[in-house]
Structure formats: C-alpha cells, structure tokens
Amino acid sequence: MKLSVKDDYGISKSITKNVNVKQGNRRPVANFTFQPSLPRPNETIMFNASLSYDIDGSVVLYNWDWDNDGEFEIKNTLLKTSTNKWDREGKYNVTLKVEDNNGSFSTITKQIVIVNRPYAKFEISGDLYVGKDIKFIDCSTDEGYITNYTWDFGDGGKSYEINPIHSYKEKGNYTVVLKIKDDDGYEDVFSMKISIVPPPPHHINLFLVISFLTLIVAFTAAGSIILIKRRERRKMMEKEKEEIIDLIKKIIRKE
Ligand SMILES: [Ca+2]
Ligand SMILES: [Ca+2]
Numbered sequence: 001m002k003l004s005v006k007d008d009y010g011i012s013k014s015i016t017k018n019v020n021v022k023q024g025n026r027r028p029v030a031n032f033t034f035q036p037s038l039p040r041p042n043e044t045i046m047f048n049a050s051l052s053y054d055i056d057g058s059v060v061l062y063n064w065d066w067d068n069d070g071e072f073e074i075k076n077t078l079l080k081t082s083t084n085k086w087d088r089e090g091k092y093n094v095t096l097k098v099e100d101n102n103g104s105f106s107t108i109t110k111q112i113v114i115v116n117r118p119y120a121k122f123e124i125s126g127d128l129y130v131g132k133d134i135k136f137i138d139c140s141t142d143e144g145y146i147t148n149y150t151w152d153f154g155d156g157g158k159s160y161e162i163n164p165i166h167s168y169k170e171k172g173n174y175t176v177v178l179k180i181k182d183d184d185g186y187e188d189v190f191s192m193k194i195s196i197v198p199p200p201p202h203h204i205n206l207f208l209v210i211s212f213l214t215l216i217v218a219f220t221a222a223g224s225i226i227l228i229k230r231r232e233r234r235k236m237m238e239k240e241k242e243e244i245i246d247l248i249k250k251i252i253r254k255e
C-alpha cells in the first residue's frame with residue numbers, strides 16, 4: 001500500500017508499506033442432479049453432487065439426508081455420487097450438505113417426485129430385410145394401463161397401433177422409438193437401433209429341384225421304354241412279314 005502527501009508548498013512525501021489483508025473463507029456452493037428425473041417406486045435413483053463447487057478452495061465432503069429430517073443418512077463421504085430409492089409414490093425432500101477444505105459448509109434441498117410411470121418396451125419379429133414386413137410387438141408395462149402408443153420407425157413412418165407392422169423401402173440404420181402414455185398421463189419412451197439390409201438372393205428350393213429332376217428322369221425313362229417297345233414291335237412285324245413271305249415261297253415251291 002502506498003500513501004502520498006503534499007503540503008501547501010508543494011513538497012510531497014510518500015511511504016509504502018506491505019499490508020496483509022486477511023480474507024475470510026468463502027463457503028462452498030451445494031448443488032446436485034438426479035436421474036431419472038421422474039423415478040418410479042423402487043427405481044434406483046442416481047444422485048450426483050458434482051455441480052457443487054468452492055470458489056476459494058475445494059469441496060471435500062458430501063452428506064445426504066434422504067428424508068430432510070436433519071439426520072444425514074450418508075455422512076462425510078468423499079464420493080460425489082450416491083444412490084437411493086423409495087418404494088412408494090410421493091414427494092420426498094432430499095438435502096445435500098457439502099463441506100469445503102476449510103470446514104465451511106452449505107446445503108441445498110430438492111424435491112424428488114416418485115410416480116407410477118409406465119415402462120415402454122418392444123420386441124421385433126421378422127427378418128430385417130428391405131421390403132419385408134416387420135412385426136413390432138409391444139411389451140410395455142404399467143401398474144394401471146397404457147392409453148396411447150406412438151411409434152416412429154425412423155424412416156418417416158409412424159403408427160398409433162399397439163403392435164404395428166412396418167416395412168422399409170431402403171437399406172440403412174434406423175432408430176425405432178415407442179412413446180407410451182398411461183392412464184395417469186405419465187409417459188415413457190423406449191428406442192431401438194435396427195439395421196435393414198437387402199434381402200439375400202432367392203433361396204433355391206432343393207425339394208422342388210429334386211422333384212423336377214426326378215420328373216425329367218421319369219419322363220426320359222418312360223420315353224426310352226416306349227422307343228424300345230416300338231423298336232421291338234417293328235422287329236417282330238418285320239420277322240412276321242419275313243416268315244409269311246417264307247411260307248408263301250414254300251407253298252409256291254411245293255405246287
Ligand atoms: Ca471455501
Ligand atoms: Ca434423514
């Protein structure tokens with residue numbers, strides 16, 4: 001710090017002195033996120049406190065109070081993440097307390113809403129070939145019932161049926177998305193990536209080929225037999241003719 005003075009005669013003087021300004025420790029800032037944002041009963045929720053920070057130091061300890069009664073069920077952990085679940089629908093207040101490297105702390109409380117949201121899911125039946133009908137089979141569940149189905153096949157095609165059939169005009173990778181809504185108006189989404197490929201070359205039906213070849217062989221054989229028979233008959237006729245001629249000759253000679 002520098003101090004300068006000037007008197008009425010224009011004479012100035014200054015002194016410089018080092019001063020230590022001791023600042024107090026700044027409190028950390030507590031914050032957290034959780035996933036899923038709208039959890040179901042008994043669904044594990046991931047709590048993440050890594051949004052917390054300390055402007056003049058660092059956050060070193062994390063404490064979680066799952067029912068906001070002032071008692072921290074998880075105390076002084078170094079881990080930024082934690083999990084918990086609730087077994088029934090309701091609104092629950094969760095408090096996070098963070099402590100910095102100087103022993104100061106802060107808290108934040110957020111509400112977790114547990115609802116009986118449906119689970120969206122589907123399966124696929126059929127070969128994933130261009131132009132082939134593919135069956136999309138709904139396997140979604142809910143403790144109530146599902147009122148709306150919206151399918152997006154990823155190629156611009158949509159359906160509102162429970163178990164739609166769809167075919168793709170071109171090969172490629174598509175993301176199929178099923179969005180459902182239950183009787184309470186809660187939604188869920190499930191998606192699946194699929195690859196549509198060109199159909200393989202036509203299968204040669206071995207049975208048909210064998211049948212066809214057998215027929216050809218049979219016809220050929222039958223034809224041969226007929227030819228042989230004809231030839232034999234012709235030979236016999238020739239022979240009969242010769243015998244008759246011989247007989248006539250003999251008769252003529254005798255006379
Ligand atoms: Ca601090
Ligand atoms: Ca508690």
Ligand SMILES: [Ca+2]
Pocket residue numbers: 116117118142143144145182183184186
């Ligand atoms: Ca429900």
